[in-house]
Amino acid sequence: MRAIAERAKAAARRLRTLPTSEKNAALRAVAAALRAARGPIVEANRADLSADVPPAKKDRLRIDVEGVAKGVESVAALPDPVGRVEEARPEGPFLLYKQRVPIGVVLFVYEARPNVTTDAAALCFKSGNAVLLKGGAEARRTNEALLAAMGPCLPQDAVQLVGGGHEGVAELLTMDDLIDLVIPRGGESLIRAVAEKSRIPVIKHYRGNCHVYVDAEADLDMAERVLRDAKCQRPATCNAAEKLLVHERVAAQFLPRLAGLGVELRGDTRARALVPMKSATEEDWYEEYLDLVLGVKVVGSLEEAIGHIERYGSHHTDAIVTRDERTARRFLAEVDSATVLWNASTRLADGGVFGLGVEVGISTDRLHARGPMGLAELTTYKWVVEGNGDLRS
């Protein structure tokens, strides 16, 4: 394991100064190579799928070769953040600026989805990082076939698959002298296991327990459209709404509209007095259903809504629907989440929608990157001084 990480570190030093044109050419070659290797990739994927895998996982395990090739091409088309000059201060005695540089070696730990293999490889390579990929055991053959196709198009050791099961990962997570960043993607238990063991900085999100708060001054038609989109458009995503908070002044008018959503409702006492629904338990308020289920709570004030979100939420994505600007501004300022929205669906909190290109991941952490992460979040900066014999004394 140490030898693999050392090779990644050596590769990272070479990748650091690779010109953008060479990186893009290599990525276009990777896309072509993936298409050319369609046969062996699909065969390997079939072998993975024929194992004893639960149906929900099978769906995530299935590869779409054209889809992953297009994903790699779209990374080639993104602007290169490396070398970008920020905060230049030419007015002093010397020229001073910050310049974007790669982070170094990135370790991705993930589960079934084999498209993470090609996405992570392309994103890390484009941003000048070496990457170690630890995918799920259930996707082993598919991942090996993908790397067999990609590898020859990329510099040596730029992308390496890592085996070795849980012990292997645990060993890598101690190598803070060789690996600079860990990004776990998958279920909460995987992410917690990585975060607990890692000596290396981890960027992650555990859960998306997202709220829509329908204020007393909401346009109720808009509120219904926003809620429907947030809850139903793709309920298994982390930015789907899981809870509805509704102000008591509009609850009697708004809650009957929920029948049209076709979702299972779980309400507090006041909600259930207005519309028949299951009773929500204390656990429900913390829950990320990832399904057509919605927790419903009637609140007496904006303060109560904010208090509830701060107590039970996951600081991922929360929205308010209101016509009152002062109320909206308080919500946007006081709700401490990675993304806050006013009169818009939580489903918009997405790297693609936000113009970041292929998404690296989503962070509910507070340092380095928060919310949807793009290519720039796979870089750091250095300070550069260009002087003419300048001294401190």
Next chain:
Amino acid sequence: MRAIAERAKAAARRLRTLPTSEKNAALRAVAAALRAARGPIVEANRADLSADVPPAKKDRLRIDVEGVAKGVESVAALPDPVGRVEEARPEGPFLLYKQRVPIGVVLFVYEARPNVTTDAAALCFKSGNAVLLKGGAEARRTNEALLAAMGPCLPQDAVQLVGGGHEGVAELLTMDDLIDLVIPRGGESLIRAVAEKSRIPVIKHYRGNCHVYVDAEADLDMAERVLRDAKCQRPATCNAAEKLLVHERVAAQFLPRLAGLGVELRGDTRARALVPMKSATEEDWYEEYLDLVLGVKVVGSLEEAIGHIERYGSHHTDAIVTRDERTARRFLAEVDSATVLWNASTRLADGGVFGLGVEVGISTDRLHARGPMGLAELTTYKWVVEGNGDLRS
């Protein structure tokens, strides 16, 4: 300990939206209160100093009340990063922007210097964070007197001193649900102990093993001035030069000039063949002397200089002296340090010199903040969407 951290988290929620004018007024009141409490502060400091403390530590332990009051006033004068809007994208269907927000609860762990108590308190408060201060046991009375003066001017639990010795710190470092960031300041052993135990993100620097590389194309007069400033102007600082690398084509001309520096030289075989000096061991190349000692190595090429810095350096601050722009650009790009300089002294790598105001610390980490850290590095961001019923579907 948990109760203290919970109070800090509650305070952080209140501080998050405190207006800049209120924060600045409180900081000016703190400065006045420190001056008014000069008597008890100096008395407490005298009691700390009368304990059995080594002379070098005594120097760092001595308080300058007017100095710390001025420091707090200078933080009041800095622009407030909180609320700053970045990367606004008004061109889409909805308004999207990033907004700077406080990180939350920050834990400072430090040693003797009592000015860290007032600096950290002022910087964290100004940036809307609650702070827990764990100073050295040898400065306990001084720190208590400082907090007794400051406390009444600040919101409840905004600044709290933490006791409890090493076990107390170890306990706090597990509370990643309550504390968002740890900044250790002091010797390498303190910083390593914190980094090893922490479950919370840590921003730190271990060592400053900084290099000056004098290239074959250097202006040797400029090189001598830069090296003298970098090595001798304040040798005990982390951005002082510890090593000189000199190209073989100018070594015979340049090395005799070192006699004038008045520092102890420790050289490799080729350097010692040109000028009599002690022999450098393998350990010397890693060492941060923090004293009037300089390691000297003759190199055959730019590549050898960069390779040496990458192998033995601390990725803190490294400089090249050359007239050749191509050589300089390669050095600036390939040396992977927080600050790289061309024809300028390593001593310039400083928050004050870089225009960041009172320095929060220096980071040789790669995530979130790198190099000198200012007030902005004590904040994170949230994404804000202002829509008009916008949906994903």
